[in-house]
Amino acid sequence: MTDKPGDVVQGTLDMLILKTVALEPTHGYGIAIRIEQMSKGVFRVNAGSLFVAIQRLQRDGLIRSEWKDTENSRRAKYYTLTERGRKRLDSEKRQWGRQAAAIARILEAS
Amino acid sequence: MPSLRNIVAGFRSLFQKQRADRELDEELRGFMEMAAEERMKQGRSEKDALRVVRLERGGLEAAKELVHSAGWESLLETCWQDLCYGLRQLRRNPGFTAVAVLTLALGIGANTAIFSVVNGVLLRPLPYANPDRLVSVQETGRGSGNPASYPDFFDWQSQNHVFSNMASYHGNEFTLTGAGEPAHVLAVVASADLFKVLQANPLLGRTFEPQDDKRGHDVAVLSYSLWRGTFHESPGILGQSITLNNERFTVIGVMPEGFQFPPESREDLWISTAVDRESSSNIMTGRGYYALNVIARLKAETSLASAQTEMNLIARRLAQEYPESNAKLTTVKLMPEIERIVGGVRASLFLILGAVVGVLLIACVNLANLSLARNLAREKEIAVRAALGASPARIFRQLFTESVLLSLLGGTAGVGLAAWATTELVRFAPEDLPRIAQVGLDWPVLAFAALLSVGTAMVFGSVPALQAAKTNSATSMKDGHGASPGISQLRLRSGLVVAETGLAVVLLIAAGLLISSYMRLVRVPLGFNPNGLLTFTFDLPSPPYGLPQTVGFMNELLPRLRALPGVTGAAADWSLPFSNAVTTGLDFEGRTFAPGNTPVSIFDAVTPDYFRTMGIPLLEGRIFTDADNAKSPPVVIINEAFARRYFPNESPLGKRIKPSFTMTNGYPWREIVAVVGNTKLVDLSEDFRPEFYMPFAQIPNFSAVILRAQGDPLGLVSAVRTVLASLDKDLPIYDVETMDGYMSSSIAAKRFITLLLGLFAVLALVLATVGMYGVMAFSVGQRTRELGIRMALGADRQSVMQMVLWQGARLALVGVAIGIATALAVTRVLAGFLFEVHPTDPATYAAIAILLILVASAACYIPARRAMRVDPMVALRYE
Numbered sequence: 001m002t003d004k005p006g007d008v009v010q011g012t013l014d015m016l017i018l019k020t021v022a023l024e025p026t027h028g029y030g031i032a033i034r035i036e037q038m039s040k041g042v043f044r045v046n047a048g049s050l051f052v053a054i055q056r057l058q059r060d061g062l063i064r065s066e067w068k069d070t071e072n073s074r075r076a077k078y079y080t081l082t083e084r085g086r087k088r089l090d091s092e093k094r095q096w097g098r099q100a101a102a103i104a105r106i107l108e109a110s
Numbered sequence: 111m112p113s114l115r116n117i118v119a120g121f122r123s124l125f126q127k128q129r130a131d132r133e134l135d136e137e138l139r140g141f142m143e144m145a146a147e148e149r150m151k152q153g154r155s156e157k158d159a160l161r162v163v164r165l166e167r168g169g170l171e172a173a174k175e176l177v178h179s180a181g182w183e184s185l186l187e188t189c190w191q192d193l194c195y196g197l198r199q200l201r202r203n204p205g206f207t208a209v210a211v212l213t214l215a216l217g218i219g220a221n222t223a224i225f226s227v228v229n230g231v232l233l234r235p236l237p238y239a240n241p242d243r244l245v246s247v248q249e250t251g252r253g254s255g256n257p258a259s260y261p262d263f264f265d266w267q268s269q270n271h272v273f274s275n276m277a278s279y280h281g282n283e284f285t286l287t288g289a290g291e292p293a294h295v296l297a298v299v300a301s302a303d304l305f306k307v308l309q310a311n312p313l314l315g316r317t318f319e320p321q322d323d324k325r326g327h328d329v330a331v332l333s334y335s336l337w338r339g340t341f342h343e344s345p346g347i348l349g350q351s352i353t354l355n356n357e358r359f360t361v362i363g364v365m366p367e368g369f370q371f372p373p374e375s376r377e378d379l380w381i382s383t384a385v386d387r388e389s390s391s392n393i394m395t396g397r398g399y400y401a402l403n404v405i406a407r408l409k410a411e412t413s414l415a416s417a418q419t420e421m422n423l424i425a426r427r428l429a430q431e432y433p434e435s436n437a438k439l440t441t442v443k444l445m446p447e448i449e450r451i452v453g454g455v456r457a458s459l460f461l462i463l464g465a466v467v468g469v470l471l472i473a474c475v476n477l478a479n480l481s482l483a484r485n486l487a488r489e490k491e492i493a494v495r496a497a498l499g500a501s502p503a504r505i506f507r508q509l510f511t512e513s514v515l516l517s518l519l520g521g522t523a524g525v526g527l528a529a530w531a532t533t534e535l536v537r538f539a540p541e542d543l544p545r546i547a548q549v550g551l552d553w554p555v556l557a558f559a560a561l562l563s564v565g566t567a568m569v570f571g572s573v574p575a576l577q578a579a580k581t582n583s584a585t586s587m588k589d590g591h592g593a594s595p596g597i598s599q600l601r602l603r604s605g606l607v608v609a610e611t612g613l614a615v616v617l618l619i620a621a622g623l624l625i626s627s628y629m630r631l632v633r634v635p636l637g638f639n640p641n642g643l644l645t646f647t648f649d650l651p652s653p654p655y656g657l658p659q660t661v662g663f664m665n666e667l668l669p670r671l672r673a674l675p676g677v678t679g680a681a682a683d684w685s686l687p688f689s690n691a692v693t694t695g696l697d698f699e700g701r702t703f704a705p706g707n708t709p710v711s712i713f714d715a716v717t718p719d720y721f722r723t724m725g726i727p728l729l730e731g732r733i734f735t736d737a738d739n740a741k742s743p744p745v746v747i748i749n750e751a752f753a754r755r756y757f758p759n760e761s762p763l764g765k766r767i768k769p770s771f772t773m774t775n776g777y778p779w780r781e782i783v784a785v786v787g788n789t790k791l792v793d794l795s796e797d798f799r800p801e802f803y804m805p806f807a808q809i810p811n812f813s814a815v816i817l818r819a820q821g822d823p824l825g826l827v828s829a830v831r832t833v834l835a836s837l838d839k840d841l842p843i844y845d846v847e848t849m850d851g852y853m854s855s856s857i858a859a860k861r862f863i864t865l866l867l868g869l870f871a872v873l874a875l876v877l878a879t880v881g882m883y884g885v886m887a888f889s890v891g892q893r894t895r896e897l898g899i900r901m902a903l904g905a906d907r908q909s910v911m912q913m914v915l916w917q918g919a920r921l922a923l924v925g926v927a928i929g930i931a932t933a934l935a936v937t938r939v940l941a942g943f944l945f946e947v948h949p950t951d952p953a954t955y956a957a958i959a960i961l962l963i964l965v966a967s968a969a970c971y972i973p974a975r976r977a978m979r980v981d982p983m984v985a986l987r988y989e
Contacts, residue, residue: 028137029144032167047141047167048176051134055177059116072147076140077133 008035008043013053015096016043018081018089021063027076028054054079062088120183134177138170188504192511199512200519206484207516209880210477214520214566216873217473219527222551222559224466224866226532227539228459229558230549232452236373239309240407244447245414247276247404247421249439256443257400260386260393262428262436263301266404269424272417276406277304278383279372284354285649286378287840289340294649294844295378297330297354298371299385305331307407308371315348315363322362322382329382330359334367336378354381355651372403374451374544397435405447418444451544457942458863465870468617470562472874474570475610476881479603481513481574483888486599492578502579509578513571514564521563525556538865540858577602600889607878607885608925614871614878615929615962616936621871622954623940624864627947631857637789637798638687639725643849644823645686645814646830648841660810661740663837668717670833671817676826679723679818682806684715686814687849688856691791696802698756699766699779711752712791712801713769715809721747721786723818731763731784739807746780750788752800767802780804794857795945814845823848863943875962878925879969886918886973897977898985911978918970919963926959 008016020026020034031054032045057063062085068078081089123130142163149159164170178184200207235241247266248256258266260278267276279300286293298304305317312331322329330352332341341347351358359381370376386393393399408417421442429436445453485492492505500508529551539546577599650660664682671680685692691712703709718734720726729750738745746767753762766779788798806812819826827846834841854861890897897910937949947954 027140027144029141032141032145033148044166046173047138047170048173051138051141051173051177052180055180059119059181060113061115070144074140074144075136076144077137 006042006044007049008045012096013045013049014057015089015092017050017053017057018062018085018092021079021081022086022089025078025080027070027078029076031079057085060084116182120181123181124183124186134174138173142167142170188507189511192508193515195508196512196515200515203484206480207519210480210516211520211523213473213476213877213880214517214563215523215527216877217470218517218521218524218559218562218566219531220466220870220873221470221562222524222528222555223531223535224463225558226528226551226555227535227546227549228463229552229554231543231545232456232459233554234545234548236448236451237368237370238373241448242446243408243410244307245273245406245408245417246445246447246450247406248443248445248450249400250441250443258402258404259397259399259435260402261395261397262439263402263404265428266421266424266442267303269427270417270420272409272412272420273406274409275303275307276404277301277307278402278404279304280401280403281375281377282381282385283649285651285840285842286340286352286354287356288353292840292842293340294842295336295354296376298377298380299383300371300380301383304371304380304405307405309407310365310369310371312363313366314345315361317363318380318382323384323387325384325387327382327384328357328359328388329362329384330354331363331365331380332361333365333378333380334369335376337364355649356653357385359385372451397432414444414446418442455543455859457939458859461939461943462863462866462870465617465620465867468613469870469873469877470566471569472610472613472877472881474566475606475613476877476884477513477516477566477570478573479606479881479884481509481570482577482599482603483884485509485574485578486888488578506575506579509575510567510571513575514567517563517567517571520566521559524563525551525559528555528559538862540862541855542859543862573602600892603885603888604921607881607921608928610878610881611922611925611962611966612928612932614874615926615958616933617867617871617874618958618962619929619933619955620937620940621864621867622958623937623944623947623949623951624860624867626951626954627944628857628860628864630946631794631860634790634794636687636794636853637726637787640849640853642819642821642823643724644817644819644826644830644846645849645852646827646843646846647812647814648834648843650841657810658740660812661807664717664806664810664812665736666837667815667833668719670836671815671830672719674826674829674833676820677817678820679719679816681720681723681816682717682812683720683814683816684806684809684811685712686816686852687789687791688793688852689813691799694769697768699768709756710800711769712799713804714801715804715806715811717806720803720816723816724789725818726789727787729785729787730761731782733784734803734805736807738805744778744780744808745783745805747784747786747803748782749786749798749801749803751798752802753785755800769802769804794853816849860943875965879965882918882921882966883969883972885921886914886970887976889917890914890973890977893977894980894985897980898982901980902982902986907978910980911974914974914977915967915970918966918974922963922966925966926962929962930955930959 016035017031020031020038023034026034028047028050032047032050035043035045054063058065058079062082063079064082065077065079067075070076142160145163145167146156146159149162150156154162236244238244247258249258249262250256257280258278263276263278270276277300279298282297282299284295284297286295300318302318302320302323305311310317313334315331317331318329321327332347337343337347347361347364349360349362351360353359365380371380393401408414421444422440425436425442426440429438429440495505495508496502532549532551536546536549650663652660655663668680668682671677693710694713695708695710698709716734718736718738721728721733731747734745734747746769748762756762757765762782762785765782767782768777768779786803789801790796791799791801817823817826817830824846827843831843834843900910901907933955934950940949
């Protein structure tokens with residue numbers, strides 16, 4: 001690991017949360033840890049911005065929550081993807097793919 | 111835009127705040143603990159692990175705050191907090207709050223009241239369907255006030271393609287008999303299409319049909335109030351006949367409550383033009399007989415401009431066809447009906463509105479000043495807030511909320527004030543202000559008041575709030591008592607005082623000009639003595655009163671009136687001063703005048719006692735006697751202005767003139783038998799005009815009887831009624847008025863404007879003085895230490911006081927200079943309102959400047975005395 005972990009790319013946190021929850025319902029810390037693990041330590045998720053995003057996604061009806069016990073028998077709020085959320089994730093993925101490819105083309109132009 | 115779900119969720123977290131908070135708390139704590147456990151697995155102590163997590167992922171409280179403020183509901187919440195806090199602040203400073211609310215209430219209340227008049231008179235649409243399509247049609251080419259003739263109206267009506275309907279109307283007055291007491295009623299003689307033009311439907315029966323214009327179809331449509339008052343809402347009235355001036359009219363309909371036409375008057379009934387066809391005069395056929403008002407409704411797709419083009423075309427055609435009457439009438443004047451009604455008062459109302467807006471601006475400046483001073487006292491509080499993390503935007507919002515709160519309080523009080531002021535305005539408004547009776551506080555006015563309150567808050571609240579939000583927290587907190595003199599603030603406040611002084615000067619000068627004009631107007635010599643004169647009138651319907659009978663009746667009546675106790679004179683008069691002056695052309699025996707320079711004069715018909723009763727002096731010759739009657743040689747009396755204009759170098763006595771006006775037996779030459787003094791006839795502000803008088807016995811027409819009373823003229827009214835009833839029981843008297851009352855209503859509009867502008871100017875002066883005092887008191891308070899040092903170093907009290915006074919005087923002088931410069935530029939709009947006073951009248955300007963400097967010095971005197979009494983020891987220890 002050469003660089004210090006940084007914040008998630010502006011505007012992509014929502015998409016990353018949706019993706020994480022799509023794999024398996026989990027709680028807030030689970031989401032943060034998974035994003036960090038899957039990004040191989042490139043991203044570090046701040047508690048404040050994570051829960052602001054979660055509140056926003058929940059209010060838009062993209063994720064749903066319920067209180068459950070964790071494997072360590074601690075109570076935590078678990079988040080699940082809704083049907084709306086799945087659709088949104090698909091469209092965001094497509095869009096992101098197009099944008100990323102476009103940016104890469106611009107940056108690699110010689 | 112937030113989705114519905116978002117809104118619901120927001121409300122849930124608002125109303126179940128505790129539960130939502132608890133959940134978020136638990137969730138975040140769980141998050142932190144799980145993160146810490148991870149660290150502890152790597153061998154850190156629990157305390158250490160928690161510290162690392164806080165560093166890496168942010169603190170729990172900060173996260174909570176972030177989540178809170180991300181929801182829209184948090185905005186509501188902080189607004190609510192600001193409101194509560196603001197209310198507490200206002201309660202804690204009752205003095206500040208009272209002054210601020212009072213200032214705002216005065217400013218907003220005065221504006222709301224005046225706007226209610228502007229709205230009710232100028233802006234409210236006419237009470238007819240699609241009122242913006244209604245057009246008033248007038249002849250042009252004969253000066254002002256241009257009624258049309260019947261033949262021209264018929265041609266306009268039949269030849270135009272731009273109006274869907276066109277109707278003529280003119281007012282008339284009748285005596286209604288046969289239904290209880292004989293009553294004097296106001297009627298409109300209208301052509302058949304009037305109600306079609308207005309698109310108005312009757313409550314009962316029908317309105318006019320084309321056949322009603324024909325001879326013999328005398329029909330009437332009653333107003334609701336006449337129907338209710340005289341006919342007791344009887345539906346059986348339809349088809350019955352009523353008697354007006356001894357002629358019978360069939361009632362065909364009743365209009366609904368609230369219907370009026372013309373909209374600016376109160377008519378009792380509308381009758382068809384059949385009455386004009388049956389009239390003995392040539393009103394229906396004479397093209398030179400201008401008597402009609404015309405109203406028309408534009409077709410849906412037609413613009414006023416294209417209607418104007420077509421009507422001008424028709425007028426030009428008529429001018430060619432009938433050159434003897436219409437040669438000069440080559441255009442037709444079209445204007446929206448509302449313009450005809452309110453066009454004449456718009457300038458006055460806008461003038462008053464302008465003045466009252468000036469008052470509000472001064473109120474705003476004062477409040478901005480007050481808030482600035484208060485913010486300075488709160489500097490430390492604001493600095494602490496900033497240090498605790500409040501952003502400038504947050505501080506701005508909090509202070510601004512306080513301003514909005516203040517202005518809403520002031521606005522509410524202002525609406526209360528306006529409710530009272532509006533009824534007073536309606537009561538004192540001149541009677542000829544159209545539509546004033548319907549003025550009141552309605553929804554548009556209340557909306558205006560609300561808008562005004564918020565707007566006021568923006569004007570007076572934003573400057574101080576911005577200033578406070580900019581405050582540097584570090585320097586403010588360092589200072590022990592927050593008293594760094596705030597030089598820039600003082601400069602801002604001085605600028606505000608200069609601005610409000612300038613505004614007050616402009617208003618005072620405008621009011622001063624109007625007042626001095628008004629004073630000149632009421633002191634104008636009238637040429638007669640108005641005190642103790644009573645005027646009234648009645649109609650002598652023909653039949654039975656033909657011309658000889660009218661003279662006979664007057665010969666009976668006047669001696670009886672003169673015999674009443676307390677009456678010293680009685681006369682009949684055709685054309686009262688300040689009512690309707692009628693002009694005629696005339697010939698002079700043995701003289702010819704160039705065309706375009708033909709002599710004209712106002713004329714009148716009077717009984718012999720008129721001049722003595724009015725107090726008009728005889729200059730040469732003899733007054734009429736009872737011997738000047740229909741059988742004696744025709745005679746005439748002229749006034750001084752007439753003699754001067756037409757007989758400049760010779761005695762007019764014995765010369766003969768021939769007025770082109772007659773009621774009987776042709777146009778005789780009349781011998782001038784006397785010259786009498788001039789009288790004001792139409793308007794106090796105009797010059798004396800030539801006038802001649804003919805004996806009533808030769809021209810038997812009257813519009814009023816005049817009595818001179820020794821005591822209160824109105825005390826005679828019941829005796830007059832008794833005398834009249836003893837001669838004929840069916841003659842109701844009306845238009846009972848003292849001459850003072852006539853005079854007073856002829857200048858009522860000018861008095862109204864002068865009074866209001868004067869009132870607002872005084873209000874402006876008071877507010878500006880309070881502002882000046884506030885700034886000086888503030889400045890002395892700020893300079894306590896400096897003044898103490900000066901005195902400790904040997905300055906004497908006198909010079910300290912002078913220094914402070916001079917500081918205030920400088921502000922006043924700059925304000926006065928700016929005010930005078932502005933007044934020179936803007937008082938030009940007053941020119942039309944002024945009589946014998948120029949808009950740049952130096953005396954008025956000088957008087958106002960001196961007044962303002964005196965008042966400003968008085969306002970500075972109290973702070974200056976306080977400065978003088980500063981104890982150097984106390985002031986220095988203060989630090």
